[in-house]
Amino acid sequence: MDSKVASTSVQQDEELHLKSALESINNQLQEIGPRYTGDDFTEQMLDLQREERKRRLEIARREPYFGRMDFRECGIGSAGEHPVVPLYIGKAGVARDKAGGDPLVIDWRAPVASMFYSFTGGTEPASYVSPDGEISGDMHLKRNFVIRQGELIRYVDSYVRGQEEGESVRDEFLLYRLGENKDNKLRDIVSTIQSEQDRIIRGDKNGALFIQGVAGSGKTTVALHRLAFLLYQYAERIKAERMIIFAPSRMFLDYISGVLPELGVGDIGQTTYHEWAIQLLEHDVKLTDPSESLAYWFEQKRGAEDWLQATGRWKGSLTFKGKLDEAIGKLEQYVVPETPFFPVDGMELPPSQIQQWYENDYGDEPLMVKRDRLEGRIRRWFQSELKYRRVQDKKVLAKAKTRLNAYLKKLPSYSAKQLYLSLFRGKEALKGVPQAVAKETAARLRDGYAAAEDMAALVYIHLRLYGLKTPPLDHIVIDEAQDYSPLQLETLRMCQRTTSMTILGDLQQGIHGHSGIHSWKELTGLFPDDAASFFELNQSYRSTMEIIGFANYILGEMEGEVKPAVPVFRSGDPVELKPVSEAEWLGELAATASRWQERRDYDTIAVIGRTAAECDAIHRYFVQAGLSASLVESKQPSYGGGLTVVPVYLSKGLEFDAVLIADAGDGAYSQQNAKLLYVGCTRALHKLKLLYRGELSPLLREADRDEAALQE
Numbered sequence: 001m002d003s004k005v006a007s008t009s010v011q012q013d014e015e016l017h018l019k020s021a022l023e024s025i026n027n028q029l030q031e032i033g034p035r036y037t038g039d040d041f042t043e044q045m046l047d048l049q050r051e052e053r054k055r056r057l058e059i060a061r062r063e064p065y066f067g068r069m070d071f072r073e074c075g076i077g078s079a080g081e082h083p084v085v086p087l088y089i090g091k092a093g094v095a096r097d098k099a100g101g102d103p104l105v106i107d108w109r110a111p112v113a114s115m116f117y118s119f120t121g122g123t124e125p126a127s128y129v130s131p132d133g134e135i136s137g138d139m140h141l142k143r144n145f146v147i148r149q150g151e152l153i154r155y156v157d158s159y160v161r162g163q164e165e166g167e168s169v170r171d172e173f174l175l176y177r178l179g180e181n182k183d184n185k186l187r188d189i190v191s192t193i194q195s196e197q198d199r200i201i202r203g204d205k206n207g208a209l210f211i212q213g214v215a216g217s218g219k220t221t222v223a224l225h226r227l228a229f230l231l232y233q234y235a236e237r238i239k240a241e242r243m244i245i246f247a248p249s250r251m252f253l254d255y256i257s258g259v260l261p262e263l264g265v266g267d268i269g270q271t272t273y274h275e276w277a278i279q280l281l282e283h284d285v286k287l288t289d290p291s292e293s294l295a296y297w298f299e300q301k302r303g304a305e306d307w308l309q310a311t312g313r314w315k316g317s318l319t320f321k322g323k324l325d326e327a328i329g330k331l332e333q334y335v336v337p338e339t340p341f342f343p344v345d346g347m348e349l350p351p352s353q354i355q356q357w358y359e360n361d362y363g364d365e366p367l368m369v370k371r372d373r374l375e376g377r378i379r380r381w382f383q384s385e386l387k388y389r390r391v392q393d394k395k396v397l398a399k400a401k402t403r404l405n406a407y408l409k410k411l412p413s414y415s416a417k418q419l420y421l422s423l424f425r426g427k428e429a430l431k432g433v434p435q436a437v438a439k440e441t442a443a444r445l446r447d448g449y450a451a452a453e454d455m456a457a458l459v460y461i462h463l464r465l466y467g468l469k470t471p472p473l474d475h476i477v478i479d480e481a482q483d484y485s486p487l488q489l490e491t492l493r494m495c496q497r498t499t500s501m502t503i504l505g506d507l508q509q510g511i512h513g514h515s516g517i518h519s520w521k522e523l524t525g526l527f528p529d530d531a532a533s534f535f536e537l538n539q540s541y542r543s544t545m546e547i548i549g550f551a552n553y554i555l556g557e558m559e560g561e562v563k564p565a566v567p568v569f570r571s572g573d574p575v576e577l578k579p580v581s582e583a584e585w586l587g588e589l590a591a592t593a594s595r596w597q598e599r600r601d602y603d604t605i606a607v608i609g610r611t612a613a614e615c616d617a618i619h620r621y622f623v624q625a626g627l628s629a630s631l632v633e634s635k636q637p638s639y640g641g642g643l644t645v646v647p648v649y650l651s652k653g654l655e656f657d658a659v660l661i662a663d664a665g666d667g668a669y670s671q672q673n674a675k676l677l678y679v680g681c682t683r684a685l686h687k688l689k690l691l692y693r694g695e696l697s698p699l700l701r702e703a704d705r706d707e708a709a710l711q712e
């Protein structure tokens with residue numbers, strides 16, 4: 001048959017199917033009556049179920065499904081050989097009608113839908129694990145749709161049985177999606193999740209799942225989809241309110257804030273480690289301005305000497321945790337006073353009795369909780385003994401009370417801040433800590449402040465002394481985990497009954513090496529072997545082949561083991577590398593940004609500077625030149641898209657259709673700054689241009705020799 005005729009009739013069939021699906025969804029929505037407002041408990045529960053159904057139908061009304069697969073289950077059913085069944089897959093599952101029956105749309109997280117992602121072609125049987133065991137069969141068709149406002153815009157067959165033509169067709173839909181422009185929010189990828197990503201999304205709930213992924217490999221996106229999957233798969237066992245995402249900044253949280261609602265998931269906590277810590281510490285300390293530390297590390301040139309003196313890695317290490325354990329152990333020795341308690345003559349409470357209560361009655365409770373219970377126990381002993389001895393003389397009673405209060409003062413009572421401060425004070429100050437650091441840390445704490453590098457220690461002490469006062473967390477996601485210390489991760493582990501974490505990052509983007517890890521072993525080592533799994537994502541989906549090829553040259557200049565990113569076969573403009581004189585520099589930046597804005601090819605454009613001071617100057621010039629641009633600063637809660645001027649160290653995690661690196665000269669990026677420059681270049685989806693003043697950065701000399709990759 002003529003393939004054009006065939007595709008016209010497929011288009012018509014799919015349009016008809018879409019029409020009838022939308023009709024069914026609308027009818028079902030109309031049938032859901034108004035909300036129940038009475039007191040009947042059963043009705044209230046039914047109302048909640050109706051609301052949940054309505055929410056799913058509303059998601060489905062916007063885009064009922066994005067994929068179809070035709071599958072024939074192996075074996076013989078009651079009516080003979082199983083037929084080939086078309087299964088439509090969408091963001092939310094929808095029943096065919098109010099009574100249930102066959103699903104009209106299958107939720108992408110359902111076990112059968114996993115084949116849509118795991119099946120990558122060929123005639124081998126496809127299979128999935130259903131609640132009743134493994135089911136296998138033959139895949140006959142895999143089709144992707146783009147549906148907007150109820151209209152079928154496009155469909156692409158990525159697999160048709162009997163017409164396998166290698167892999168090229170399969171990528172067509174992915175390429176179409178990757179070629180789209182992006183706004184200022186990360187989006188869901190349910191329609192194009194790749195099999196390597198799907199394995200992570202559907203990975204086991206228990207244990208710590210680590211993902212090392214190159215820039216643009218979809219780590220953040222995958223982690224968010226995994227949360228949606230876990231909530232669906234373990235609906236009875238985990239709650240959204242007990243899941244939490246840790247991200248590096250408020251701006252980053254705003255950037256990712258759209259994905260979970262698009263996937264129909266709400267109520268998941270989203271925070272930064274430091275904000276969370278301050279809350280856990282009940283605001284007993286304030287965090288010093290993080291922009292001071294950023295300014296220290298990124299605004300001025302830092303050499304090897306500064307790195308050696310940095311205390312962040314030490315304060316986040318397991319050696320330091322050992323010191324904290326020692327201090328807490330010492331404190332524990334003083335909980336039971338050495339002297340007996342004599343409230344009135346002849347009435348004695350010996351330390352051996354108190355010790356016995358302490359050891360036998362309070363189990364594994366945190367130290368200060370045990371101390372408080374002990375205080376209560378002593379008070380009860382005091383009252384009952386006075387009663388038993390019928391002590392009624394007011395003077396004797398008053399004296400006894402004074403003695404009680406004096407005795408109870410002997411039970412040590414410490415906040416995390418006080419205990420931590422005691423480690424840095426006087427002659428007892430921790431050995432191995434340079435005097436200047438001890439002094440500075442103590443002075444800060446006395447003023448009620450703690451630096452970012454002190455937060456994990458404070459949280460650790462607090463949890464050991466007081467325990468977690470909120471319900472334990474069901475699942476934790478840590479994004480940009482290469483910036484975490486082992487002690488930070490340990491504190492989060494203490495907030496769970498059973499470890500269930502998704503920990504993602506990229507060592508090649510570890511620009512906070514003064515405090516973060518240098519090898520994943522530093523974090524994986526916290527878990528027993530059977531409780532940690534490690535995944536690598538080496539394919540980059542964000543950028544064109546040209547951009548990735550260019551950025552890989554920078555990777556080649558990094559110290560230690562590096563893995564080049566593998567691009568998806570998506571070609572775009574060659575990378576541009578252009579020298580400019582000091583006098584031309586700002587004008588050239590403005591002219592390029594303005595040209596890109598006028599062409600309207602890009603929705604988001606970033607001019608990435610080396611420092612905040614440089615960005616400030618560029619932004620002021622742009623404004624004077626009449627360009628509409630926004631400037632990203634360290635404390636900013638969000639960024640608005642369009643043309644943005646951003647310091648490279650704040651651009652981490654974000655992405656832009658077009659990126660202009662303001663100055664890639666050797667004055668801006670020396671050999672030690674490979675990670676920074678790599679982060680900057682890998683923010684670009686479709687277009688990358690770099691200007692440089694003076695000599696080109698040594699990190700780019702190899703790239704500069706590759707004439708084929710560059711545009712003159």
Ligand SMILES: Nc1ncnc2c1ncn2[C@@H]1O[C@H](COP(=O)(O)OP(=O)(O)OP(=O)(O)O)[C@@H](O)[C@H]1O
Nearest residue numbers: 189192193194215216217218219220221541542653
């Ligand atoms: N399977 C996919 N289909 C379509 N787009 C994808 C897919 N995987 C990732 N992407 C896109 O690639 C881009 C990068 O994703 P994401 O930001 O999650 O990557 P990342 O690994 O966290 O990046 P980085 O470490 O550089 O910040 C996003 O635009 C995302 O939508």
